[in-house]
Amino acid sequence: MKEIIKKTNEKGFFHLLSTNIATQLYGALAILCVSKILSANEIAYLKLLHSYTSLFIFLGTFGFHTAVLKYCSDTILYNFRFQIAKYCIKITLITSGISFLIFNILVYFDIILSSYKVTGQTIFYSMIIFFSSLSMVCIGYYQSQKKIKKLALNQFFVRTIFFIFSVLGAYFFGLEGVVFFTVSSYVIGFLMYILLMPKEISFIKDKQLVSKEVKTKVFSIAFFSVAGASCTSLLQNADFYIMDIFGVDQQLLGYYSLSSIFVMALTIIVGTAQSILTPYFSENRKKPSWVWKKMLSYQLIVFLGAVIISIIGYFGVFLLIKFYYGVEYESLNYYYSTIVTRFIAWASFSIVGVALLGMGIVKQGFYIAALLIIPAYIITWYIYHNYGISAIGYSQGLIFLLNSIFVWVLAYIKINHKKEYIDENRKVWNN
Incomplete structure (x- = not known):
């Protein structure tokens, strides 16, 4: 047991865990504060909105966060890690945009969130699909390179902003404030992750990007990853989807x-x-x-x-x-x-x-x-x-x-x- 704890600590588990505990405390405090300010109906709306957007975030990443995590840590493809990371980020720009559009089309035609009227805040909130998808790819790169401390500090900073924004937004502006400042925290989080990515990635020209063989590997694991993640999300939120439908x-x-x-x-x-x-x-x-x-x-x-x-x-x-x-x-x-x-x-x-x-x-x-x-x-x-x-x-x-x-x-x-x-x-x- 001592050996396991020692090796776990060396991997950065307790560093990331302690940071996550702090950020989760922020999250818990935000939930406690916001839930006292908003009504039960508004909490239900936010949870349903989160349940659906979480599915479309997985679709937005299209599994490229998993491909980055897998192949950028692969010893065989390690020298191509910058090319793989940039390639996955570029493709995620497209897939997240498509996912954003599909979500809003389904909302507009009352296929999902049919219990609520389409409002500007629903459309605005769905922008997190774009920013969260790209952030997940960056996080996948950090994990692949075992940059646990950098990842932990970034997450701590982002969660701190989220906590402050959520509580202030709910207190001064109610539901609309929560939606606006939640999206704002996702934008700031994305900028934090993308700006701290290695500079070598930005210097790679399109002609230097990965070969067709590597692209095939990336797309293969990405496809089955997004398919599996989407199915898992459908399983995780089956209770909310059923209640929304019926x-x-x-x-x-x-x-x-x-x-x-x-x-x-x-x-x-x-x-x-x-x-x-x-x-x-x-x-x-x-x-x-x-x-x-x-x-x-x-x-x-x-x-x-x-x-x-x-x-x-x-x-x-x-x-x-x-x-x-x-x-x-x-x-x-x-x-x-x-x-x-x-x-x-x-x-x-x-x-x-x-x-x-x-x-x-x-x-x-x-x-x-x-x-x-x-x-x-x-x-x-x-x-x-x-x-x-x-x-x-x-x-x-x-x-x-x-x-x-x-x-x-x-x-x-x-x-x-x-x-x-x-x-x-x-x-x-x-x-």
């Missing part, structure tokens, strides 16, 4: 949304671990024995940590209701207990997922997510139709439990089986 009491949706935001805050440890470990799995992709062993170790630690912070979170929400929100928010604790099942189920395979990514196994991840979409929406609709909003959170836990089973089976076949095959070959060779 209708729900806006005030109840507001309470449910607030509880889901508290659960999202718990992802800090898991997300930090994923950010740190991905390039290490990628570097050692030809050592399946190493990957399998480390994957099991870190997965166990992350899962136990997720269970512990989920329990702490439950009591935290209870105290918030008692001393801050009041009895009218007492349903938050119940909604939290249903929604947190998804977080625990996700945590049970989160490190396995990045190990597969590091090994270059992305197609199968997409197949699993795509396979689960139709059953997921049937399960979610059935539970919502028969038991209402009070039980719909459990559908998410069930969906991600199924996802966990499939991903573990895939890892056993693709990593552990490969490990055994290589080990057998080594035995034969040595004999």
Whole structure:
């Protein structure tokens, strides 16, 4: 255990974790302040808007953030990292613009967010699709180069601005202020990330960009990454999409949304671990024995940590209701207990997922997510139709439990089986 903690610290985990804790505290304070200023209906609107834009942000990146993370940390293609990064940024400029247009077309024709009238603030908020997509590609580069401290400091600065802007915007201008200053913080964040990228990237001319062979590799992993991420986003937000389509009491949706935001805050440890470990799995992709062993170790630690912070979170929400929100928010604790099942189920395979990514196994991840979409929406609709909003959170836990089973089976076949095959070959060779 001491050895694991030592190596984890060397990787920058605790540096990034401490920074993330600080930024998450900002986020938590922003949620607490804003949720007291805005009505439950407005919280529901913001959460639905966030659920849809998160999907279109994935579509906007088109998986190029994953391609940058994968191939810029690849030892074979390391000398081409600047070319790969610039190429992915240029393509993301186009894909994010297309995603922005598609989102607003769907909103205009009431295909999504049909419960709300189309307003200027909805269109304005959707600009985060463009800026967040590009920021994700830059973040992918930082991760690939293990620039954890620089990434952590940038994120701290961006979250600080977001906290200040969100609270001031809500206090002085209400919902419109939150929307305006949220977009402003994304713009500032994008400028921070892009300006701190290596200068060598800007000096690369178009003629020096990557070869067709490398482009093919980039597009291959990018396509299956965006397909998998989009399917995962559809799975993660199935509860909100179903409630938006079939209708729900806006005030109840507001309470449910607030509880889901508290659960999202718990992802800090898991997300930090994923950010740190991905390039290490990628570097050692030809050592399946190493990957399998480390994957099991870190997965166990992350899962136990997720269970512990989920329990702490439950009591935290209870105290918030008692001393801050009041009895009218007492349903938050119940909604939290249903929604947190998804977080625990996700945590049970989160490190396995990045190990597969590091090994270059992305197609199968997409197949699993795509396979689960139709059953997921049937399960979610059935539970919502028969038991209402009070039980719909459990559908998410069930969906991600199924996802966990499939991903573990895939890892056993693709990593552990490969490990055994290589080990057998080594035995034969040595004999």
